[in-house]
Amino acid sequence: MTNTLSRRDFLKVGGATIGAAVLGQFIPPWVAEAARANGMLDATNSGTIPSMCEMCVWRCGLLAKVEEGRVVKLEGNPDHPHSNGKLCPRGQSGLMNTYDPDRVLTPLIRVGKRGEGLFRKASWEEALDLVAQNMLDIKQKYGAEAMVFSSTHNLSQPLFENLLYAFGSPNYGTQRSLCFNAMITAFLLTYGIEEPSRKYDDVEFILLVGRNLMEAISTSETSELSHAIDRGAKLVYLDPRYTKTASKAAEWIPIRPGTDSAFLLAMINVIVTNELADCEFVKQYVVGCDGIKVAMLSYTPEWAESITGVPAVTINRIAREYAAAKHNALAHPGWRTSNFINSFQTERAIATLNALSGNVLTPGGCLSADVAAEGAGLGAPSQPSYPRVSAMRLDGVPWKYPLVPLKLGVFQELRDAIVTGEPYQAHGWFISRQNPILALPDRGRTLEAFGKMDFITTVDIIMNDTSWFSDVILPEASYLERYDPLNIVGDKAFIRQPVIEPQGDGKSALWIYKQLGERFGLGDYFQYTDEEDYIRQQLKPLGISLEAVKEKGYTVMPEKENSREITFNTPSGKIEVYSETLKNSGFSPWPTWEEPLAPGQNEFYLLTGKVAQQTQFGTQNNQLLHKYSDEPRLWMNVATAKNLGLADNDLVEVTSPAGKIHIKLEATQAIRPDCVYLTPGYGHLSKGLTVAYGVGASDSDLHVTYTDPISGGQALSQTFVTVKKI
Numbered sequence: 001m002t003n004t005l006s007r008r009d010f011l012k013v014g015g016a017t018i019g020a021a022v023l024g025q026f027i028p029p030w031v032a033e034a035a036r037a038n039g040m041l042d043a044t045n046s047g048t049i050p051s052m053c054e055m056c057v058w059r060c061g062l063l064a065k066v067e068e069g070r071v072v073k074l075e076g077n078p079d080h081p082h083s084n085g086k087l088c089p090r091g092q093s094g095l096m097n098t099y100d101p102d103r104v105l106t107p108l109i110r111v112g113k114r115g116e117g118l119f120r121k122a123s124w125e126e127a128l129d130l131v132a133q134n135m136l137d138i139k140q141k142y143g144a145e146a147m148v149f150s151s152t153h154n155l156s157q158p159l160f161e162n163l164l165y166a167f168g169s170p171n172y173g174t175q176r177s178l179c180f181n182a183m184i185t186a187f188l189l190t191y192g193i194e195e196p197s198r199k200y201d202d203v204e205f206i207l208l209v210g211r212n213l214m215e216a217i218s219t220s221e222t223s224e225l226s227h228a229i230d231r232g233a234k235l236v237y238l239d240p241r242y243t244k245t246a247s248k249a250a251e252w253i254p255i256r257p258g259t260d261s262a263f264l265l266a267m268i269n270v271i272v273t274n275e276l277a278d279c280e281f282v283k284q285y286v287v288g289c290d291g292i293k294v295a296m297l298s299y300t301p302e303w304a305e306s307i308t309g310v311p312a313v314t315i316n317r318i319a320r321e322y323a324a325a326k327h328n329a330l331a332h333p334g335w336r337t338s339n340f341i342n343s344f345q346t347e348r349a350i351a352t353l354n355a356l357s358g359n360v361l362t363p364g365g366c367l368s369a370d371v372a373a374e375g376a377g378l379g380a381p382s383q384p385s386y387p388r389v390s391a392m393r394l395d396g397v398p399w400k401y402p403l404v405p406l407k408l409g410v411f412q413e414l415r416d417a418i419v420t421g422e423p424y425q426a427h428g429w430f431i432s433r434q435n436p437i438l439a440l441p442d443r444g445r446t447l448e449a450f451g452k453m454d455f456i457t458t459v460d461i462i463m464n465d466t467s468w469f470s471d472v473i474l475p476e477a478s479y480l481e482r483y484d485p486l487n488i489v490g491d492k493a494f495i496r497q498p499v500i501e502p503q504g505d506g507k508s509a510l511w512i513y514k515q516l517g518e519r520f521g522l523g524d525y526f527q528y529t530d531e532e533d534y535i536r537q538q539l540k541p542l543g544i545s546l547e548a549v550k551e552k553g554y555t556v557m558p559e560k561e562n563s564r565e566i567t568f569n570t571p572s573g574k575i576e577v578y579s580e581t582l583k584n585s586g587f588s589p590w591p592t593w594e595e596p597l598a599p600g601q602n603e604f605y606l607l608t609g610k611v612a613q614q615t616q617f618g619t620q621n622n623q624l625l626h627k628y629s630d631e632p633r634l635w636m637n638v639a640t641a642k643n644l645g646l647a648d649n650d651l652v653e654v655t656s657p658a659g660k661i662h663i664k665l666e667a668t669q670a671i672r673p674d675c676v677y678l679t680p681g682y683g684h685l686s687k688g689l690t691v692a693y694g695v696g697a698s699d700s701d702l703h704v705t706y707t708d709p710i711s712g713g714q715a716l717s718q719t720f721v722t723v724k725k726i
């Protein structure tokens with residue numbers, strides 16, 4: 001598909017009322033004008049309004065300083081455990097998420113070819129009617145299952161799910177299989193909990209396996225780790241790249257990609273062979289303590305050395321140091337654990353190491369299962385139960401992937417089923433707060449899937465790539481302009497509230513989904529009059545007013561009864577280092593070594609990984625973040641570059657079985673010689689992004705789709721590329 005229009009033409013056709021570019025001007029005057037009429041600056045809130053950040057999914061608490069209807073500064077809310085009074089650079093730049101001159105401020109309907117960027121303005125009435133009519137047509141012709149829904153974690157997601165389950169589709173794509181399927185599945189199978197929380201108060205030894213906490217930030221955990229290091233805790237960090245986290249570590253281990261599980265299995269071997277584990281805890285709570293020595297027998301440090309490239313003496317010593325720290329040793333579960341199809345085994349080994357140290361759920365131990373269930377303890381509007389859905393899921397869960405939790409799904413497989421039309425053809429796609437064109441591997445294939453659709457609609461705040469290829473764009477109000485459902489963190493429920501009036505015609509997702517629900521004849525699933533009424537219903541059991549929560553930013557939840565007893569929600573009620581469930585599904589019951597694919601001659605592992613200044617695929621157009629971001633270049637080891645006759649800043653062609661990109665080279669010592677690395681989130685296709693368009697290239701153009709058969713996770717480091725000078 002070709003994009004033939006210039007930005008100016010696009011705006012003309014789109015009919016948007018945006019004035020000249022505002023770079024350097026910081027807050028555009030039209031914003032003040034549009035917002036002046038709002039009443040947010042009254043004496044009661046003194047111009048500082050508590051709310052929540054949405055620049056990433058960590059959702060820190062913020063305090064917005066508002067002057068004359070404009071937000072002028074965002075600061076961390078000291079009362080929120082995720083921010084503790086601090087916002088990361090992305091959070092502080094959230095101003096330009098709202099004041100981005102490229103915001104879509106009115107519903108748009110496509111008038112040109114898909115991907116051409118020709119849209120016309122529409123009223124909400126017209127746009128919503130058109131979306132409802134198309135979706136209902138598809139349902140009538142092909143069944144509800146022909147509509148695919150997809151969305152990435154956000155606070156209005158329960159209402160999005162209402163829409164899809166009430167509509168009757170089983171096809172739901174989330175970011176999860178691109179992100180944490182391996183970790184969650186492994187911890188569910190081993191402990192019966194999704195993700196244990198971490199405590200850094202007394203931690204003495206921390207093992208991070210590709211968890212780049214200093215750049216892939218969760219403000220609170222990143223600062224807890226910093227404090228632990230300052231206090232003298234030892235950090236051992238495994239990553240083929242020298243990241244900012246590596247620079248803070250006592251030991252950086254540039255492990256060969258895909259071989260972490262060999263390293264970890266050898267650690268387990270050392271610990272169980274030499275009986276260094278917390279025996280009391282293990283005997284009482286672990287299934288598999290009898291057989292583990294034998295099961296781990298062949299995974300010696302010498303064996304692991306040949307696979308990982310890490311000397312056996314180093315592995316041996318690290319295992320002993322880990323064991324010596326007992327329940328103050330933390331093997332971090334990781335977050336984006338979508339690296340290789342053996343990443344599930346890496347996570348199983350991490351889960352096992354934590355069981356051996358006895359840190360799990362023991363008083364003073366650094367892992368705990370105390371994770372609040374989303375929305376637990378809050379009220380909710382009543383609604384009917386969902387219709388029974390008998391159609392197979394296109395993502396293969398559970399018929400192809402029996403152990404993938406229904407909630408996690410396999411998004412890349414769903415995309416592939418759209419392309420092949422097997423086991424049936426999907427015809428429509430409803431997307432919200434997600435940019436699958438960049439987030440899914442193999443962008444060519446994602447565009448092919450889009451090409452199969454009769455109808456695509458997207459809820460977003462800017463003309464991101466996915467909006468660019470959509471038929472209707474429904475503009476959400478930005479996170480500083482809207483309400484969302486309450487968010488429980490720790491013992492408090494926090495509110496997101498508008499700190500300024502929405503610009504243009506942006507509306508909250510709570511409003512948009514209700515409008516669509518009513519048009520589908522499913523109004524019973526959306527029994528609230530407006531956003532405030534929804535939140536009032538949430539607050540009802542707590543007996544506190546919305547006004548009080550708006551003022552303070554949160555309310556304390558009633559105290560939960562805390563059971564002192566340690567229980568695990570597994571079939572045996574214990575920690576399943578040995579898992580019958582895995583065995584019964586035809587997989588190894590023990591954590592085990594699975595040889596991953598490796599690059600051929602002249603090929604490199606292509607690594608991905610977050611940078612501190614950007615979030616995923618949605619912030620590159622933010623003017624402030626753009627200003628403080630490095631130009632994305634392909635990292636290559638200096639020695640490798642020299643061998644290939646390449647120099648810093650050379651323009652190179654990078655080729656994989658999925659595609660080709662052109663990008664400048666960054667020759668650096670900070671990466672293994674057999675790897676290259678590219679910052680994700682660049683190479684946007686949308687010309688509606690005046691800042692981000694034309695910057696860098698997309699690693700999604702190169703990524704080959706590989707799915708782990710156990711967890712359904714995508715293997716993002718399993719793409720091998722060649723590099724040559726142009």
Ligand SMILES: Nc1nc2c(c(=O)[nH]1)N[C@H]1C(S)=C(S)[C@@H](COP(=O)(O)OP(=O)(O)OC[C@H]3O[C@@H](n4cnc5c(=O)[nH]c(N)nc54)[C@H](O)[C@@H]3O)O[C@H]1N2
Pocket residue numbers: 056057179209210211212213215216217218238239240241243255256257258259260334335336337339340607608609610611612613614615616717
């Ligand atoms: N600034 C910022 N912070 C973020 C985000 C963001 O976009 N920007 N996103 C948030 C989200 S959704 C997530 S999931 C987390 C992700 O946070 P992390 O889990 O830390 O994930 P990444 O940064 O994607 O990748 C981490 C590292 O894995 C390394 N790696 C790749 N393959 C291998 C391998 O085989 N073995 C080992 N040991 N390492 C490997 C890469 O070199 C990279 O440095 O960050 C969250 N925080």
Ligand SMILES: Nc1nc2c(c(=O)[nH]1)N[C@H]1C(S)=C(S)[C@@H](COP(=O)(O)OP(=O)(O)OC[C@H]3O[C@@H](n4cnc5c(=O)[nH]c(N)nc54)[C@H](O)[C@@H]3O)O[C@H]1N2
Pocket residue numbers: 054151152174175178179180336432433434435436438439440441459460461462464465466476477478479608609610615616617618619680681699700703716
């Ligand atoms: N190559 C590569 N691929 C990856 C990764 C990687 O590191 N490299 N990481 C993987 C991981 S860990 C994850 S979590 C996924 C994330 O990838 P996605 O699931 O696509 O999530 P985001 O990139 O956060 O989605 C951003 C979209 O939300 C829109 N948006 C922002 N704010 C709002 C709002 O307030 N309302 C609405 N309606 N829309 C909004 C943005 O404009 C953008 O279009 O990608 C995965 N894919």
Ligand code: SF4
Pocket residue numbers: 053054055056057058059060086087088089090091092217218219
């Ligand atoms: S970590 Fe940063 S971007 Fe994410 S919610 Fe917190 S302040 Fe916002």
Ligand SMILES: [Mo]
Pocket residue numbers: 175178179180336
């Ligand atoms: Mo993620």
